Amino acid sequence: MSVAKPLPHDAAPLHVTGQARYIDDIPVPANTLHLAFGLSERAHAKVTVLDLGPVRAAPGVVAVIGPDDLSPMPDCSPSIHDEPLLAMGEVHYAGHPMFIVVAESHLAARRAARLAMVTYEDLPALITIEQALAANSHFEGGPVTWQIGDAAAAIAGAPRVLKGSIEIGGQEHFYLEGQAALVLPQEGGDMVVHSSTQHPTEIQHKVSEALGLPMNAVRVEVRRMGGGFGGKESQGNHLAVACAVAARATGRPCKMRYDRDDDMMITGKRHAFRIDYHVGHDDRGRILGVEFLQLAQCGWSADLSLPVCDRAMLHADNAYLIENMRIESHRLRTNTQSATAYRGFGGPQGMLGIERVLDHVAFAVGREPLEVRRANFYGEAGGQPPDPRDISAQKKQQVTPYRMPVEDFILHGLTARLEESSAYLARKAEVARWNAANDVLKKGIALTPVKFGISFTLTWLNQAGALVHVYQDGSVHLNHGGTEMGQGLFQKVAQVAASGFGIGVERVKITATDTGKVPNTSATAASSGSDLNGMAVKAACDTLRGRLAEFLAERHQVSPAEVLFEGGRVAVGGAEYGFDEVIAMAYQARISLSATGFYATPKITWDRVKGQGRPFFYFAYGAAVSEVVIDRLTGENRILRCDILHDAGASLNPAIDMGQIEGGYVQGAGWLTTEELVWDDRGRLRTHAPSTYKIPACSDRPRVFNVALWEGANREETVYRSKAVGEPPFMLGISALMALSDAVAACGDGTVYPDLQAPATPERILAAVKRVRGD
Amino acid sequence: MSHDLTLTINGTRQQIALDDPRVTLLDLLRERLHLTGTKKGCDRGQCGACTVLIDGRRQNACLALALSHDGAEITTIEGLAEGDTLHPVQAAFVAEDGMQCGYCTPGQVMSAVGLIAEGRAGTDPERIREGMSGNLCRCAAYSGITRAVLAAAEEMTTTKGERKTA
């Protein structure tokens, strides 16, 4: 069976020969026009004069579209209609698009975009979390609070109490392919849109809304993205809408791509957070109650901040059963880029909050952090779910702070296995010996777990469709609603289709995602791509296979269940046919060889106002051990070794899943170490180029990197019992920060907690070293 | 005023007339010669997606002014394979799945070809990681990339050896 094989990415031969096409590689008609945005230089200001005369007069410029040229102004928000395509009289961040230049070439457009004469009247700008909090600048009118038990009472009654705070930086997606869109006008005013987007239906929706057209007049196609990571869930809307507006105005094809610095200046990033915690615990480190204050820098518009901040709250427990918890979440409006989806979608920040608490508590009680973590873990899942008729079992059922039963917990077994395979304790002792013998280079080691909830928290998004054709020659044409951004979705889903027919994956043609083939798709996000689309494809294949089986069963006078599809052959009542023979016969017998498939995730219910329900179908688990070394005198640091054991259920493709796990860890560790976003006090992003914003390079990968898959099927009925794998491994990177904290602690006498902030740049590490040494 | 230059691109000598002397090699390849395999990642020499070989040495095409390289031999990702036979580095990237989204892949492959030709990294993974550090991969497929470069380096050294003894 094709499923579970470690096949490489389907497009690998195209990538290594340079034939794989991204938006900017698609051949365009000769009359194509190129767009660029003119950007605000101020973080918050009234625009008193916007003179576009010099822009219009620049060489190569065909049209300039300003705020007064669009009525009504198209909206680009994915949520609450608060993002006009262009700033209307007031700019809300430095980088805010103010006008569109339409020119004969990309360079002409870019050059002209800098020529506007703008007069600003500055308004007070809120750049930091603290400024926004002081100004009471909130989305949703104020904080959102969810709780379970009585945290304040539990803390008051606890033998020991501690307080702390961690600043968590944002993160630039730095997809290697920048945002891009190409719009081709069709007859009758229809539009075909090529977009580098994780959400084709949203692009279709936004473009049709902007043009006042029904959605059936706009078709969106996405073959692949050069990386997405959440940054192409909503941030492509502006380019597609701008191109559509310009294409209608000029009647010519329009294309727009952001250069790297524009991309970094204009688009949203991961939310920066500050998390304050107040914890009551016992002498063994058992946590009795926690109060979290989660402060999120959301930027100037809502975008996806509300569900992002919800997910941060939903991961404030991570792997720990805490019966008294209160989470107060502030979604702060600031005059910075509108923070958006980024791999983990708030989960990493929420999870880092509780992992920081565990690290701090373990330090305070002077116990081995892994033991303290274990003492707080949820209980391990048994073989059977609890009997719903047994009231006592229900009463004892462990639930998350949002009251979802935790029925699939495997971290006791998983961390035990990882502890052994990584020789955690022996290496911990070795690290201690090293630290005793070395004054300058100090090592640290940490094991952290991940429990990540799988499903969109907006319940209705948990649906997917597929369309499968089988042609007369037995070749299969596959469409589904998911998009490919390197995560290997297309290959996985093709493997599902091939398995459905018992044929090799080479018979399955993977095609571009197309809103004309599968409508009303959800974003490829929340790690849900293969869960949702795999199931939809399986449903379509099951339908087709059912038709074929019925047809053959009738011919051979057996039951359809006795028709077997395997190894490219079909066996029925003692006879055997090639798959293509069967298809030819079915065609002649006038059997429909095309089917749609549909899937809606079962079991989930969620009341976000109360913060209660079952938002997730299941949890994905994993754990990592990171070992690091720091230079006590310069703050320089390296990850020396990383061991990971991760739960991908019954993996659809182990090779692709291992790639996701390694890549997720490295990206997560990058977020918490080298990747630092800096805005100056006037709100201008200073790190808007790869020379100043540092993502991990090849040489930053840990020298020893052992990754293994946990062997165990998903207990929920997912596609072939696999689990989602896109986001959960990202949070394994938290182990790197905790290992750095351990190394810093080793520089002191054990009385002062390192209080390491993120990202742990050399400078912050050096500051923490000084703190623990009392320098 | 038109500026003429001659480039041998993937083995084919081409006379090119530029109306603007400031065209980068990358824009020349992508926009005028339609060789779009070479990618534009950052346009400032910091990501390596546009790596090509100029007279056998790897460089960032986004920083190279086309006219500066009049007379040079340029090899791009489109010029590596011989017909349907992949270059050993290309084959190794497929076999080791040294990619995820694929956008940085042409640059990675070209950089690896350059690295192996430089002959300094040999088959030491640490030297290979250092030598490949000019090519960023945001998906962080670095394990596969390093394995692929190692495998290709080993294969190319063995093949060379065999040829010598043959």
Place this chain on the structure above:
Amino acid sequence: MSAWHRPASLTEAIGLLAEGGVVAAGCTDLFPATRRQALSGPVIDLTRVAEMRGISETRGGWRFGAAVRWSEVLSAALPPAFDGLKAAAREVGSVQIQNAGTLGGNLCNASPAADGVPGLLTLEAEVELAGPAGMRRLPLAAFLAGARRTALAPGEVLVAIHVPSHAAAGRGAFLKLGARRYLVISIAMVAARLVVKGGRIDRAAVAVGACGPVASRLPALEAALAGIAPEDAAAAVSEALVAPALAPIGDVRGDAEYRGVVAVELVRRALRGLAAEGMR
């Protein structure tokens, strides 16, 4: 439409420069596509100027053509005094950058974080300039007038870098601290060169970069090192001997205080490394 020139000789280059234009060589700091407006005038490509090419040993020492690329520095057979310069060459950007970027470009661009400068300062480098008024030579320290500023007069061009024989003695070292292992712009960097005679430091040259508008030598420290054993050199480094020569700037790569602290430590390490090398 603007002009493009690629002179083959210095005389030709100076003639063209007299009419104005932008000088180009390796183009790694020019960002031709993203800063195309800066290239609006005629472009004068100096990479073919014969006088600006090659590394050679002369009667007075060593001569580096201004258009010598970093990868040429790396592969050249040079005495151990140049080990610091070579180490810097290996850390300039990436191999792709080293194959394009030139030594002269690094100096003329005059970035406070220019990798080549500290090493060349410890090598007592002089620059050879040519212009309408003829040739002149300047110590490198006098050439670097400030952040992104040089002593180049209008119409003048950097032809070569000279390292005198007396400075090509001893052994050099270079250390750079950045946020990532490779492909970084420095937060701080240090070059050192020691000449040891009879178990004692005969001459010491130490320079720090990225900790002020221009890299600079540390004369007080150098004086303190003279006459002591190389293995005692690191211990002789104190903040008081290093700090006066620095004017660290705070920017997105690190704040001023951090740079100062780190610079002192890097100096110690460079000296410790040299002492260890010497004892081998």
